[in-house]
Amino acid sequence: MSDELLSLSCRKLTELIRRGEVSSRKAVEAVFSSIEKTEPVVGAYLSTFIDESLERADEIDSKIAAGKKVGKLAGLPIAVKDNMCTTFGATTCGSKILENFHAPYNAAVIERLLAEDAVIVGKLNMDEFAMGSSTENSGLKKTVNPWDVNRVPGGSSGGSAAAVASGMCMAALGSDTGGSIRQPASFCGVVGLKPTYGRVSRYGLVAYGSSLDQIGPLTRDVADAGLMMNVIAGHDDNDSTSVNEKIAPVPDYLENIEKGIEGLTIGVAPQFHAGADVEVLSAIEDAIEVYKGLGAKVVEIDMPHIDYSVAAYYVIATAEASSNLARFDGVHYGHRTAKPEDYIEVYSKSRAEAFGTEVKRRIMLGTYALSSGYYDAYYLKALKVRSLIRSDFTGAFEKCDCIMTPVSPTTAFKIGENIDDPLKMYLSDIYTIGVNLAGIPGISIPCGFDGNDLPVGLQILTPAFTESKLLRIARMFESCTEFHKRRPQKV
Amino acid sequence: MAQKIDIDQVRKVANLSRLDLSSEQLTEFAGQLSSILEYVEKMNELDTDGVEPLAHCLEVSNCFREDIAKESLGTDKTLSNAPEQDGQFFIVPKILDESNAS
Numbered sequence: 001m002s003d004e005l006l007s008l009s010c011r012k013l014t015e016l017i018r019r020g021e022v023s024s025r026k027a028v029e030a031v032f033s034s035i036e037k038t039e040p041v042v043g044a045y046l047s048t049f050i051d052e053s054l055e056r057a058d059e060i061d062s063k064i065a066a067g068k069k070v071g072k073l074a075g076l077p078i079a080v081k082d083n084m085c086t087t088f089g090a091t092t093c094g095s096k097i098l099e100n101f102h103a104p105y106n107a108a109v110i111e112r113l114l115a116e117d118a119v120i121v122g123k124l125n126m127d128e129f130a131m132g133s134s135t136e137n138s139g140l141k142k143t144v145n146p147w148d149v150n151r152v153p154g155g156s157s158g159g160s161a162a163a164v165a166s167g168m169c170m171a172a173l174g175s176d177t178g179g180s181i182r183q184p185a186s187f188c189g190v191v192g193l194k195p196t197y198g199r200v201s202r203y204g205l206v207a208y209g210s211s212l213d214q215i216g217p218l219t220r221d222v223a224d225a226g227l228m229m230n231v232i233a234g235h236d237d238n239d240s241t242s243v244n245e246k247i248a249p250v251p252d253y254l255e256n257i258e259k260g261i262e263g264l265t266i267g268v269a270p271q272f273h274a275g276a277d278v279e280v281l282s283a284i285e286d287a288i289e290v291y292k293g294l295g296a297k298v299v300e301i302d303m304p305h306i307d308y309s310v311a312a313y314y315v316i317a318t319a320e321a322s323s324n325l326a327r328f329d330g331v332h333y334g335h336r337t338a339k340p341e342d343y344i345e346v347y348s349k350s351r352a353e354a355f356g357t358e359v360k361r362r363i364m365l366g367t368y369a370l371s372s373g374y375y376d377a378y379y380l381k382a383l384k385v386r387s388l389i390r391s392d393f394t395g396a397f398e399k400c401d402c403i404m405t406p407v408s409p410t411t412a413f414k415i416g417e418n419i420d421d422p423l424k425m426y427l428s429d430i431y432t433i434g435v436n437l438a439g440i441p442g443i444s445i446p447c448g449f450d451g452n453d454l455p456v457g458l459q460i461l462t463p464a465f466t467e468s469k470l471l472r473i474a475r476m477f478e479s480c481t482e483f484h485k486r487r488p489q490k491v
Numbered sequence: 492m493a494q495k496i497d498i499d500q501v502r503k504v505a506n507l508s509r510l511d512l513s514s515e516q517l518t519e520f521a522g523q524l525s526s527i528l529e530y531v532e533k534m535n536e537l538d539t540d541g542v543e544p545l546a547h548c549l550e551v552s553n554c555f556r557e558d559i560a561k562e563s564l565g566t567d568k569t570l571s572n573a574p575e576q577d578g579q580f581f582i583v584p585k586i587l588d589e590s591n592a593s
Contacts, residue, residue, distance in 0.1 A: 104568035198549050211547050240554040241547075311531045322508065329509075331581050333572035343586050348511035360510055364520055365527060367508045368496070378531065383544030385534050390545060423527055439548025464548075 005030045006167045007487075010076055010224040011254075013170060017075035020064055024057035024075025027170075028119055031077040034167045035122075043143045044153075044163040046082045047089045048122035053077065056119050063117075071116030072231055078113060079169040081160050082123040083130055084215070085204040086110055093206050094126040094138040097334045097354035107204025108236045109173060109215050116231045121169055124159030128356045129325065130180055130208045132156050133428055136419055137358040144415065145187060146488040147454055151412040154184030160218045161188035165488055171219045171228055175205055177212045178313055179407070179432025182444035185218050186407035186457025189446045189486065191474070192218045193225045196464045197439035198243040199250075201236030207324040209317035210241075212436040221484050222445060222475045226253035229467060248465040260476040261469065266291055267301040267400030272431055276409040283448030283456040284406050287477060291404075294476055301396040301403065305388040309434040312389065314426055315369045315382035316437070322366030325359070361422060390438040397463045402473050405431050407444045407457035431459060441467045445474045446483040455483070495525035 005013065005027055016022040032050050039045055060075045080086070083093045085103035092098045106114070113120060127137035135143045135158025143158045145151040146166035153162040157174030161184035164172050174181040176194035185192025193216045200215045207213060217228035233250045236242045266288060273281060288298060330336035330350030337349035355363070369378035396403060408428055418425040435442040440461055447458035458477070462470040478484055496504075501521045505512045512520070566579065575582040 101572055104564050104571060237556065241549065243549065305537070308534055308537060311534045314527065315531055315534075326509075330574060331583055334574075336574035340584055343584050344509070345511070346583060347509040348506075351509055352511040355510070357516075360508075360512070360516075361520060361523060363508045363510065364501070364504050365524060368500075368504045368524065368528075371504065371507060378528075380544055381534050381539060382531075383546055384539035384542040385537060387542050387545035388537065388539070390548060422523055423530055426527070437548070 003167070006034060006170070009221055010073070010170050010219065010227055014072070014074050014076050018064060018070060024060045024119060025054060027075055028053050028057040028077050028121065031121055031169055038146075038166050038168055041144070041149060042146050042162050042166050042168070043141050044124055044159040044166070044168055045079070045122045046092055046094070046125050046140055046159070049089060049120065052088060053119050053121045060117050060119070071118075072227065073113060073116040073118035076118050076170050077121045078118045078171050079122045079124050079160070079163055080110065080120060080173045081126050081157050081175055083126060083175060083206040084110055084173065085206070086120070086123065089123060091123070091206070092140060093130070094128045094140055095354065095356070095359070096139045097328050097351070099140065099335070101333055103204070105204060108201035108238060109232050110204065112231050124157070124163055124172060126159055127156035128359050129206070129321070130156040130175055130177055131321070131358050131362055133179070133183060133425055134413070134418065135159065135184070136415065137356055139356045145412045147189065148412065148452065150414055151454070152187065152415055154187030154412060156180040157218065158184045161185050161190055161192065164188070164190045164218045164220060167487065171217060171224055173215055173228075173232070174218050175213055175215050176436065177209045177317060178436050179429045181216050181218060182407050182432050182442055182457065182459060183429070185444040186455065187412040189455030189483070189488070190218055190220055191222055191225050191446070191484065192216065192444045193229070193467070194435065194442050195229065195233065195467055196441045198241050199248070199441070199465065199467065200232050201239040201242045203236055203238035209320040210324060211320060212317060222471055222478050223254060223257050225443070226257050226471050229253040233467075251468045253468055253471055256468065257471055257475050258479070259472060260294060261401060261473055262295070264291065264296040264402070264473065264476070265400040266296050266298045267396050267403040268298055269301045269303040269306070269396070269403065269405070271303045271306040272403070272405035275430065276406045277411070279450040280406050280408070280410065280456050283450070284404065284458055287447040287458045288404055290477055290481060294480070299400055301399055303392045303396060305385065305392050306434050308385050309389055309437055310426055310430055312382040312385040313429070313433045313437060314365065315378050316386060318362040318366030319369050319379050320366070322363045322370065325363055358422070386437045389434050393434070393438045393440060401462065402470070403461040405459045405461070407431060407459040411450045411452070411454035411456055435461055440464050441470050443470055443474050445478060447477065447481070448483060494521055495528045496521060
């Protein structure tokens with residue numbers, strides 16, 4: 001029974017709950033029995049809230065029994081990445097420096113989930129401060145890929161992807177600064193959407209690269225991503241970069257989701273395929289063939305500056321990170337060193353003791369890039385390259401409706417495989433990073449499996465604020481393939 | 492081959508970053524940061540003369556709102572995560588030593 005409930009879509013399950021045919025308590029219990037069984041192997045959660053979740057489920061069930069109106073996510077067990085502030089439980093960002101941090105307010109997206117009657121069952125593991133592509137940089141826990149426990153789940157939203165893939169929640173929120181939703185979604189065989197920069201409020205999202213960060217859903221199918229967008233998208237007075245809805249209205253993302261795009265033109269760029277594994281490329285080519293079968297036309301586009309996106313990103317993101325992470329000072333919150341000799345040591349020892357190596361490396365890189373004498377050569381240069389990368393996308397979208405690429409050059413790699421070579425790890429983000437620099441939306445959907453039975457993700461990109469169209473395009477593929485229905489059997 | 496950034500520069504950056512790093516870590520970072528910076532300099536292949544730097548992909552403008560007093564967190568919540576506090580203030584070690592006192 002419980003497995004059956006968990007195999008439903010979010011739309012179906014919340015409809016059954018709303019009609020009183022299944023209780024939210026049953027759904028929450030099913031999720032926790034799945035967590036009990038799977039979590040010891042997968043390690044996706046940093047915290048879970050069983051008592052509070054059951055209590056909340058009961059409240060929602062009584063609201064329904066009393067005939068009161070309930071929200072769009074009524075009774076659904078949902079989990080969030082642990083870089084979104086919650087007044088319940090800790091908000092750790094996967095870091096020892098915040099291990100005991102209890103946020104005094106909820107992130108805007110948390111308020112929105114709660115307002116629509118979701119049940120937040122727990123908070124998910126991640127690379128420390130979202131810096132990483134494998135979740136191996138978590139300072140608190142190891143998460144493995146549910147398809148193969150010797151492999152990484154991807155990152156930085158690795159806990160979110162692993163939990164959704166292994167049925168330990170109905171849907172999850174992640175955050176994406178350079179691919180951190182799309183790449184783990186691809187590695188774990190789920191759907192991951194990074195919305196346009198400014199579509200979803202970042203209020204209460206612990207900042208990494210403020211001009212790049214964006215929150216988005218990880219779900220088991222495309223329409224569930226639309227459902228989540230219907231809840232989290234929209235302006236928020238507390239985030240000045242969240243877009244005015246008069247300029248970019250928020251549509252109903254489910255309304256036309258089953259309507260394919262007539263005469264779809266797909267852009268394919270050689271730069272977006274260079275360096276990918278043969279098996280990954282062949283899955284992407286097969287997926288494009290499926291679209292052709294549906295009447296789509298393929299045009300070749302040129303993205304001459306994409307090759308420079310990793311270089312520009314690792315200057316801009318680390319520069320922003322070095323500034324954002326200056327707030328961890330051992331004074332206001334977070335870890336403080338035990339016996340500082342002077343006030344400088346309060347900063348330098350507290351930070352050295354509690355930040356992990358990758359976080360230190362990025363703070364150092366960013367500080368260097370912003371320091372006197374190097375600013376023009378690195379930071380300013382990177383911003384100009386960013387401008388060229390965005391022009392590549394603007395130019396491409398004059399010739400096509402969407403761009404299709406692999407999400408990552410490989411499928412999930414082995415734990416430890418890339419950890420000693422930071423540059424090699426950074427280069428694995430080559431196909432996703434330009435999207436954050438340009439601010440446009442991107443989705444990863446399951447489109448095949450390699451010889452090791454590991455999922456391959458297809459990345460689809462559309463212009464800013466066209467998530468509705470992006471979801472429709474993704475749904476075209478999903479509605480005539482079965483890849484999204486396969487679930488990992490190994491855990 | 493000479494490294495892009497040497498150990499003294501790394502020490503200087505660590506100080507700017509307020510990170511008290513061990514000498515092993517300084518050496519490790521000197522090597523890693525050098526190879527990352529070498530890679531990053533690939534950007535120099537591009538002619539960016541006359542290209543406007545793009546700090547932000549949206550048209551950002553100031554967001555004004557009416558000057559209405561709203562509820563704020565308050566002292567208790569604001570101090571609640573501090574390593575050391577006295578109910579009113581964050582407590583830090585003494586900043587001035589006796590010789591600086593006048």
